[in-house]
Amino acid sequence: MTDRAQYTPGPASGAQVRKEGENWTLIIVRELRHPPETVWQALTDPAQLREWAPFDADGSLGTAGATVKLTTVGAPAPHVTETTVTRADAPRVLEYNWGGFDMRWQLETLGGGTRLTLWTNIDRRYIAMGAAGWHICFDVLDHLLSGTPVGRTVGPAAMKFGGWQRLHAEYAKQFGVKG
Numbered sequence: 502m503t504d505r506a507q508y509t510p511g512p513a514s515g516a517q518v519r520k521e522g523e524n525w526t527l528i529i530v531r532e533l534r535h536p537p538e539t540v541w542q543a544l545t546d547p548a549q550l551r552e553w554a555p556f557d558a559d560g561s562l563g564t565a566g567a568t569v570k571l572t573t574v575g576a577p578a579p580h581v582t583e584t585t586v587t588r589a590d591a592p593r594v595l596e597y598n599w600g601g602f603d604m605r606w607q608l609e610t611l612g613g614g615t616r617l618t619l620w621t622n623i624d625r626r627y628i629a630m631g632a633a634g635w636h637i638c639f640d641v642l643d644h645l646l647s648g649t650p651v652g653r654t655v656g657p658a659a660m661k662f663g664g665w666q667r668l669h670a671e672y673a674k675q676f677g678v679k680g
Contacts, residue, residue, distance in 0.1 A: 513671035541592035575656020
């Protein structure tokens with residue numbers, strides 16, 4: 502594992518908010534140097550999710566109709582959500598609900614890599630927090646797939662991380678919300 506102390510997230514970028522009244526959707530786009538099939542495995546395989554995602558899965562998310570328990574990592578009390586995968590078009594589109602929030606992942610071939618887009622509805626009070634958290638998760642995912650893992654950084658551990666505080670402030674300013 503690469504030393505996490507050497508990891509510093511880049512500036513807040515690749516995220517936007519779609520506002521429809523009180524319903525806000527966070528959209529995060531990241532270009533990864535890995536083919537869609539490789540990224541798809543990281544999004545659906547429980548062993549790989551444990552390395553970068555803010556939740557653990559007790560089964561694969563790669564099959565439409567599959568029922569999977571997602572356990573939030575780092576929550577003060579265990580938070581387990583049973584979800585049904587509503588769409589799994591490998592390696593292009595993955596949809597499910599996590600803790601009451603719709604998650605839609607789209608993978609597009611981009612040269613030899615992938616443009617990964619996440620859409621998730623999120624309470625507007627937490628939009629900057631969500632953007633900062635997913636930014637770091639995407640960075641950790643990219644390091645994992647590149648063979649230089651830095652270790653999962655989520656929940657309270659992420660919030661104590663200096664890069665998270667900066668990202669949170671940058672996204673709050675970008676989205677015009679209080680930090």
